[in-house]
Every structure is written in C-alpha cells, then in structure tokens.
Amino acid sequence: MLKQKFARPVSIIGTSSLPQRSFDDPEYKDLSIYELWAAACNQAMQDAGIKPKDVDKLVYSQMANFVTMGNVMSPVGSLEEWAGLAGKPVTHIEQACAGGYLAFNEAVNSVASGKYDIVMCAGLETPKHFNARNQPAYMLQPIQKYDGWWSPGRALFDTAYNRFDGVSDNLLTEEQGKYYIKHYGIDEKTLDDTYNAMAINLRYNASHNPRALERTPYSEIAKKAGYDDVMAYMRSDNNPKITQYIRKSGSVLHNVEAGAIIVCSADIAKKYQDHPITVIDHASVSNTQRYPFCFHQMNVDVRDALYGGQDNFNPDDLDLMITTVMTSGEQLDSAEVFGYLPEGKGYKYELEGRTRFDADRPINPHGGDLSFGHGFGCAGINMLSEAIMQMRGTAGGSQVPKPVNDVLVRGMGGGHTTVGILLENQD
Amino acid sequence: MYKLRPILKPYYDNLEKGKIMGMKCQDCGDVVWPPLPTCQKCGSTNLDWIDLGTEAVIDEIRFEDSSVGGDYTFRKADEFFVSKEPYCVCVGHFPAGTHQFHAALYGVTEENKDELTSQLPFKADAEFIQLDGGFKSVGFRVRK
Numbered sequence A: 001m002l003k004q005k006f007a008r009p010v011s012i013i014g015t016s017s018l019p020q021r022s023f024d025d026p027e028y029k030d031l032s033i034y035e036l037w038a039a040a041c042n043q044a045m046q047d048a049g050i051k052p053k054d055v056d057k058l059v060y061s062q063m064a065n066f067v068t069m070g071n072v073m074s075p076v077g078s079l080e081e082w083a084g085l086a087g088k089p090v091t092h093i094e095q096a097c098a099g100g101y102l103a104f105n106e107a108v109n110s111v112a113s114g115k116y117d118i119v120m121c122a123g124l125e126t127p128k129h130f131n132a133r134n135q136p137a138y139m140l141q142p143i144q145k146y147d148g149w150w151s152p153g154r155a156l157f158d159t160a161y162n163r164f165d166g167v168s169d170n171l172l173t174e175e176q177g178k179y180y181i182k183h184y185g186i187d188e189k190t191l192d193d194t195y196n197a198m199a200i201n202l203r204y205n206a207s208h209n210p211r212a213l214e215r216t217p218y219s220e221i222a223k224k225a226g227y228d229d230v231m232a233y234m235r236s237d238n239n240p241k242i243t244q245y246i247r248k249s250g251s252v253l254h255n256v257e258a259g260a261i262i263v264c265s266a267d268i269a270k271k272y273q274d275h276p277i278t279v280i281d282h283a284s285v286s287n288t289q290r291y292p293f294c295f296h297q298m299n300v301d302v303r304d305a306l307y308g309g310q311d312n313f314n315p316d317d318l319d320l321m322i323t324t325v326m327t328s329g330e331q332l333d334s335a336e337v338f339g340y341l342p343e344g345k346g347y348k349y350e351l352e353g354r355t356r357f358d359a360d361r362p363i364n365p366h367g368g369d370l371s372f373g374h375g376f377g378c379a380g381i382n383m384l385s386e387a388i389m390q391m392r393g394t395a396g397g398s399q400v401p402k403p404v405n406d407v408l409v410r411g412m413g414g415g416h417t418t419v420g421i422l423l424e425n426q427d
Numbered sequence B: 001m002y003k004l005r006p007i008l009k010p011y012y013d014n015l016e017k018g019k020i021m022g023m024k025c026q027d028c029g030d031v032v033w034p035p036l037p038t039c040q041k042c043g044s045t046n047l048d049w050i051d052l053g054t055e056a057v058i059d060e061i062r063f064e065d066s067s068v069g070g071d072y073t074f075r076k077a078d079e080f081f082v083s084k085e086p087y088c089v090c091v092g093h094f095p096a097g098t099h100q101f102h103a104a105l106y107g108v109t110e111e112n113k114d115e116l117t118s119q120l121p122f123k124a125d126a127e128f129i130q131l132d133g134g135f136k137s138v139g140f141r142v143r144k
C-alpha cells in the first residue's frame, strides 16, 4: 500500500464521462461549451451522489477563455451559474494543457488543508472554435478565423518576453527522439517504427472506446488506402513526416472538452461513494524551453519529487500509466523516466503491442491525445477521469482486463509544466 | 539588495546596434542569455552585462517541414517575421555563454540538411530578425 502524503487524506468520489467530440460532430449539434460544461459538472455530482449545495468550492481550468469565449476574462460567475454553484468560492487556473491536472491538485490541497470538505475541479476548452465578442456562445466560428490566435512560439513558449518565436511542439518534443537514439543506440528506422507502432496501439485502444475522438483502427485505414501491411501504410506518404521523427499520426488531435471530478475528505467518502479512490500524492515542476531537453528534465524532476515521497516505491507495481502524448516521443520518454517501462527498452514494448489496453503494460487505454483527443486546459481532467473509471472497472470496451489498483497519471502542458499524480484503490 | 534597473530596453536597444548582450553572474560566473536579473545557477542578483559577440556554435539542427502540419497550432510563429525566408530551429551556444539555447537557424534546406548535420558542431553568424512589432530578435545563419 502506498503512503498517502496529505495532512488530511483525500478521496475521489465523482467523475464526469463525456465523450471526446468536435462541434462538427452531429452528436454535438446546436450545443455550446456552456451546455457541455453543465453536463460534465452534473455528471460528476450525480456520480458522487451530491447536489450543488454540497460542493464547498470549485477549481476550474481553461487556457483560452479570452480567445474562444467572446473575449471574456475568466467567466467564473456564469460558469458557476450553469453548474448551480453561484455564490461558491472558485479559483481559475490557466497553465496551458497542464491546467486540468493542476486544478485537480488544487482541489486536493483545498480538502487536505482542512478548509473545505467537498471540492469540484472542472475544465472546459474549445480548441477548434471560438465565439465572436458580439455573438452568443452557440454561434461558433472556426478558430482559424480568429485574428491573433496564439502562435506556439510567441504566446505559449515565450512567456517572459519576446525571446525567439520559432519554437513548435513538434520540434521540441522531437528532442525526445534525439535523446533516445543518442542514449540507447537504436537507429532512426527503429524509432520511426516505434512511433508508428505507438500510434497503431493507441488507435487500437481508441477503437474499443466509444468515448474516443478517432476510433477507426489504422489497419482498416491502411486497407482502404490499398495497404495490406499497416506498417507499410504508416511509413508511406499517407502518413507524412512533420519533423525528422514525428509523423502526422504522432501528433495530438484537438477537440472540444468539458470534464469534472469531485474530491472530498477521505473520512466522509464512503457516505457518497462505494468505491472511493485514494489520492496518494502529486508533484509538478515548471521550466522553460529556452534550454534543450526541457521536456525530459521535467519528467526526471517530477519523478524524483513524486517517488521520493514513498518508501521503497517500485514502479513495476503500477497497474496503469496514463500520460500526455502531444507527440510520439513524449509517451516513450515519460514511460521510461517514470520507470513504467524499462529504460532503453520501452521501444520494444511499443513494437510488440505490449502497451495496448489488453496487454501486460497498458498505457493510455482510452487512446491518449493521439486518438482519444485533447482539449488544452480540460485535458488533465479527462485523463484523470479515465484513470478513475479504469480503477473502478467501469471504463467500458477499453477497460484494462486486470485489477487496476495503482495508477500513475502524468501530464504536461505548454512545454513548461509537468505534473505527476499517484492514485490507489485502498478500500 | 535587488537593484531595480531596465533589463529589456537595453537588451533590445543593443540588438538595434547589432550587439547581443547577456548577463554574467559576478558571484558564480554563470552567463544567462537572453538576460535575466537573477542567476539561474546560484540565485544571485549580482549580474552585469556581457557582450556575447555575434558568433555562435551550432550544436544540433532541428528541421521541420512546416507545410505538413499535424494540426493548425503547429504552424510556425513566423507570421510575425518581416522576412518570410524559411528557417529551422537549432541548438547552439555562445563561446562566452554557459548554456545551450534554442534559436532560429537560416540557410538550412531539405537539400543541404544532411551535409550540414554531418559537419556539426559548426560556427554561424548572428541574424538579427526584424519582427513586425518594430524590434529585433536573434537568430543565426549558416555560413556559405
């Protein structure tokens, strides 16, 4: 049993379970982010068996509210109203795609401090659409039409002042490929095959998960394009390289998201939930991309902070790892740094399909950011929701077919913040 | 005692004059570029300006075909660059600096990238990139 690290123990008692969809999907016809937000918050409260009056505090995460919600600055009041929480304390967290994880951590801290008993953390994001400032929220416009939509180099990676504008996610996460080749002596072709296998594995997972955004297996896509061999398809121009290592199939998919999770003081958790999950610990670090290999270093620093709090912790005992995968290199690097896969050998696990949800070292059973989808500041909430459902055994078609009692959720946002969270079934 | 003084304006003013300034810690000798008021190594605020020259060592090349684009957010930020000449990202360091950095590198093409990569590390000259906001940023250019 892991050692929970809070002055007052904290449990998870509720989660939302909305699917990952686009506003272009008929399922989301005529909806705005507000309806999705209300649905997510209500799902989580219903799951926990509580009413809005029972929630002591809300921590909400959104990255691009100013851009995508009609230039509103922190719409905390209206969001509270839509969730039935008007008049409650609320804290807004904006820390790019790490925001959801940090909102969870802050909710946990709020309970752990003894100040609040029941806290909701929730997120929302519409990466592909925005509302004009002179129109209501259901009138959606494609984000490409937003003049001044953030540019990776400037708005996200260069927060102090205008240093250098050319940085992109693809290039900097590709350093993980560079690092891997340099340290573990595999060749570029093997790395390419590894990344392609990873994309295939994640899509395989997503094809069993109705909540995922992209659910067509690559084998099927390859057949339609005239390829019997899926790897031949993945290596072809149908799946072009964006950078030296990263192919299109290895780059994040964006979608609209809303999600919510409820945490409470462990001593009252059983009152609300037969199957509360214990929050063991969390850790996070922030850094800048000014220096090379920042992504890798953040993984190392979070691992040391998180595992350092446990006596004789063995990552082999983890049943599941859920990890941000903005581009292929991130899944492999984080899985090895956190010891979930053996250092320098993790690529074989991808090549052999051993990271699939039904294999021996499952990673991202929901499909991960490459297939499940990704919505910036909400992403962390939905990654945690997946962990919760897996631990309860209610994750549906992509449920890991063994007891899932110890889970590491590791997230990254903005190229500047990495988070690690340990969860355990202790009841 | 922390000394309140302009950091950004002198830095950008010097870029207009073709000079790239960093800051050197007077306590531990660590050099930070672009400049910051606090030493990233020892935490001291006893830093002074240092002229880093206009030549850097390029250690690695990161070449991206930005025309492919995995998603729309992955387009490069060069819409703010006055010149639309393509560039790639490099890892480099100043001879007088103490840390590697990421920067733009001009002159790398699909055709010459393998040859240039085989020559790493090599020296490159500073390229003062004109941005449409009326200031310059620092990149580098492969020598012919």
Ligand SMILES: [Zn+2]
Binding pocket: B025, B026, B027, B028, B029, B030, B039, B040, B041, B042, B043, B044
């Ligand atoms: Zn110093």
